[in-house]
Amino acid sequence: KAGVTQTPRYLIKTRGQQVTLSCSPISGHRSVSWYQQTPGQGLQFLFEYFSETQRNKGNFPGRFSGRQFSNSRSEMNVSTLELGDSALYLCASSLGVGAGQPQHFGDGTRLSIL
């Protein structure tokens, strides 16, 4: 069974640009969550989608947005990139939305802002 696939793996952008990251969940998984990982702040929750609806959102500015498609694939978008957005962005999928449902992570997209 294929795992969570994130594309691209690496991305370099400049300040002010925008970026779109993609996540394909494990087949049959309907919940997708996104996290930002940085050395200083650790793992921070961005948002969670289930059945194309955003269920939960972390404490990030409106420049960070996401969506989920009918096939459960998800994208996140960051507009007007800032140097501080440099991070590893991780996507995780789970079968459902129960609190005990384990999340399965992709290998991430490493975003570097110049």
Added chain:
Amino acid sequence: AQSVTQLGSHVSVSEGALVLLRCNYSSSVPPYLFWYVQYPNQGLQLLLKYTTGATLVKGINGFEAEFKKSETSFHLTKPSAHMSDAAEYFCAVRTDPRGNLIFGKGTKLSVKP
């Protein structure tokens, strides 16, 4: 509000020695607890989880963790460290379906030959 504290950002053990990574959580309701491992340039891999029932949970790669409600702890152990265990380990808590997974800051485990 929930929170997770991992004591020790770096832990070093010798190959064959006991591994003990500490995790304490704060939650006003029964928590669901998880341990993840992250190898360099990779995502997080689930090691084990506690939901309900038996408080001693066995996971992959010989790891186990014990949920102690009275101590609000969920420490991760492995009887004998292997070089391949060198990685960063994250403890996480979630209390309700509407809430998100809260991670600790992580503990980097080094294994000396």
